[in-house]
Amino acid sequence: MHADRHSMQLWQGRIDPEADSPRWHQRIQPLSADSQPGVALLGFASDEGVRRNHGRVGAVNGPLAIRKALANLAWHRQGAAYDAGDVLCADGDLESAQARLGHNVCALLDAGHLPIVLGGGHEVAFGSWQGIAEHLAGCSSQIAAPRMDAPRIGIINFDAHFDLRDPAHARSSGTPFAQIAEQCAARGWPFAYACLGVSRASNTRALFQRAAELDVLVREDREIREASLDVIAQQLQAFIAGCDAIYLTIDIDVLPACEAPGVSAPAARGVPLALLEPLLESVRDSGKLRLADLAELNPEHDIDSRTAKVAARLIHLLTLTG
Numbered sequence: 001m002h003a004d005r006h007s008m009q010l011w012q013g014r015i016d017p018e019a020d021s022p023r024w025h026q027r028i029q030p031l032s033a034d035s036q037p038g039v040a041l042l043g044f045a046s047d048e049g050v051r052r053n054h055g056r057v058g059a060v061n062g063p064l065a066i067r068k069a070l071a072n073l074a075w076h077r078q079g080a081a082y083d084a085g086d087v088l089c090a091d092g093d094l095e096s097a098q099a100r101l102g103h104n105v106c107a108l109l110d111a112g113h114l115p116i117v118l119g120g121g122h123e124v125a126f127g128s129w130q131g132i133a134e135h136l137a138g139c140s141s142q143i144a145a146p147r148m149d150a151p152r153i154g155i156i157n158f159d160a161h162f163d164l165r166d167p168a169h170a171r172s173s174g175t176p177f178a179q180i181a182e183q184c185a186a187r188g189w190p191f192a193y194a195c196l197g198v199s200r201a202s203n204t205r206a207l208f209q210r211a212a213e214l215d216v217l218v219r220e221d222r223e224i225r226e227a228s229l230d231v232i233a234q235q236l237q238a239f240i241a242g243c244d245a246i247y248l249t250i251d252i253d254v255l256p257a258c259e260a261p262g263v264s265a266p267a268a269r270g271v272p273l274a275l276l277e278p279l280l281e282s283v284r285d286s287g288k289l290r291l292a293d294l295a296e297l298n299p300e301h302d303i304d305s306r307t308a309k310v311a312a313r314l315i316h317l318l319t320l321t322g
């Protein structure tokens, strides 16, 4: 069940001579069975879902690129952070990789960590969700998990795309939230999904229709403006208030192509980082965030590691208060 461990040697960066100047590469530790609760980074090295979705592959190397960018960022945390290794997708067997990701995420949650999963294509979401579902259903271990019969797991996705395509055609990076909706229906669990940053130009009428049928909280990219931030943050808080736990998933392609060129499907418009940050802070500070992942970083198409730096900064933001 364990993720593949890699050398901690990749955590390298500047070492400042001044006192009290730590960076991530000087503080992150390998995860061990007796690690105190902290932030746990877990890679999901897969772009099989992107390949099945006819996108530009390369996200398989996302976890490595994010770690390298994060390594040199300044460390401002009080609590611990761990590298929990990578879950690999081998031989195109995405379903088994997602199941392994789920078991690993569940184990991290059972141990009291905040898992942050580093994708990988957005197929990462179906594995991440399996992990929090397994944890909340309390079926994976005897550890004191808060067993719930029908947990209301709020999914907050910042994405230019719904990723609600019909999985009957292919299970891919374009289907994870439809797969989760199917799982919820089969278990009699509520499906609570908010998708922010959606591009009307990049999602068909059928996808908007499916989102409406599933009662998705939708905010389009053009709706997210400086003047609307407070209202949207309030709507998010109302969504969160109705949920037992929050799973946050960030598809880097929600950002404009100039801020995030290294993705499978760059956004012509997008939502700038400066507008995303306050919304992410309100999710982080809600007290219900249990799991986060970052998807779709494709280093092959990055420019000057711009996209990897954005991804690293998002992790920095999500973990700043811990």
Ligand SMILES: N=CN[C@@H](CCC(=O)O)C(=O)O
Pocket (backbone or CB within 6 Å): 053, 054, 055, 122, 161, 162, 163, 165, 173, 174, 175, 202, 264, 265
């Ligand atoms: N995860 C990606 N989802 C998008 C990709 C769109 C594209 O490749 O243009 C989708 O399926 O809609």
Ligand SMILES: [Mn+2]
Pocket (backbone or CB within 6 Å): 159, 160, 161, 251, 253, 254, 265, 296
């Ligand atoms: Mn997307």
Ligand SMILES: [Mn+2]
Pocket (backbone or CB within 6 Å): 122, 159, 161, 162, 163, 173, 251, 295
């Ligand atoms: Mn996506």
